[in-house]
Amino acid sequence: MLARTLTAAIAAALVAASAAQAQDTTYKVALDGTFAPHAMPKLGGGIEGFNVDLANMIGERLGAKMDIVATQFSGILPGLQAGTYDFVVAPTTITEERAANVLFSEGYLNTDFQFVVRNDTPEITDMDGFAGQVIAVNKGSVYDSWARDLAAETGWTVESYGTNTDAVQAVVSGRAFANVAGNTVSAWAAKQNPNVKLSYLFSTGKVWGMPFRKGDEELRATVENVIECMKIDGTIAELHEKWFGTAPAEGSAAVTPVAGYGEPDFEGYVDDGHEPSC
Template sequence: MTVKTMLCAGIAALTFGTATLAQDTSYTVALDGTFAPHAMPSLSGGVEGFNVDLANIIGERLGAEMDIVATQFSGILPGLAAGTYDFVVAPTTITEERAASLLFSEGYLNTDFQFVVAADAEEVAELEGFAGKIIAVNKGSVYDSWAQGLASEIGWTVESYGTNTDAVQAVVSGRAFANVAGNTVSAWAVKQSPAIKLSYLHSTGLYWGMPFRKGDEELRAKVESVIECMKTDGTMAELSVKWFGVEPADGSAAITPVAGFGQPGFEGYVEDDHALGCD
């Protein structure tokens, strides 16, 4: 048995085998409290959303108090580096640049581009199917620059709006054929309105992971072991249905644990033979 396997076995026993574990550990974690449906103001006070639930479940399974700080995303990663936060629970895309200075968990959600169209609109099976159509986007977003960059190739017209909510409303009112945004944000919009439906999904091959400071491999292993368990025991799928209104697709990051610790192909990934699940 390798040292890391022994570590993981110990983590699993701590996490899943002791229901009466005292909460004598606490973690301060951060997220963007305005990024619905991942985190957003709750009518009862505080914040709610997919990543809020995810953070709380991680805390429960580790027997730890979770101090969830809602703040602007621009200050979250610098705050992690400064030691203000123990780790980050805001959706954070795993990139080579970020992995050079941060330690990432394995991906827990795919971060793709999703189109939204009117509920009675024709089905679109490929990007070329939007040729000649008006595509509404949130001005200044990555979706705006992506769509503008493909305008001449696809043959669509891009109209930019101040918020993604306004861009979605352009679809509802018929001023645009489709809106493109992040897959979870689009799913949330459809969940809120019967006037629209999900359309073509453009895969980016990217994932959201949880960032830790370099050197915090032990904490990453604890948290990632919980994430892997949530993938295999159905908890992550339940959260997807609750907040996005969709079941995770076969092979998607939400239900597919990854061998080792971290995301393969990125700096900080550690090969390991620990059990992928709740054992």
């Protein structure tokens, strides 16, 4: 009887020690604190947004503390490489060039281009619906260069504005027919402004993933297991509705876990027989 009591006591002590160790773990992670609605200043100080919630929930599920650093995006990946951050929670498009230098998790959101139009605009189902129109964009953004590259083909005129908010206001005032930006940014704009609505979605086929340092496969797997579970149990879908005002599309990265670790067809992907579970 005494032996069983001692064994139980030792087991309980080991569980308690493991829990305490997990609570002592702190991950220093980075994001761009000015990229609404993924991360943005909130009244009273601090930051809020989709990726802030996502990072904190990952920490909760791992039993770890998350030290979220808001900084300029241009310095985030170099900071990761230098060891300043454990991993990156900023929306980061997975590309071949980036995958050659960092280790990506599987994608958790699609990153597409989406148009915003006035509420009284008829439904537009393809790019031809914007022919001959004025398209407002955020100056210097990827959407600016994309729209200008297509101007000769589509017949639209591109006007650039200092912020995407100004570009959306140009649509509201009638100075532009539509604004084009990232799908989540456009969804946020439509949610915040009752005078505009979401219109045509141009699919890029690209996704956002979380970058880790090369060699940190174990940490990547630990975090990715949590991301997969959040897809399976609907947590990411709930965050999608909370911040973007829409449910994620069926089959999108927000609700579709991926076998193995990393994003298929990119460097760093490991097909080791791992099946997503929760």
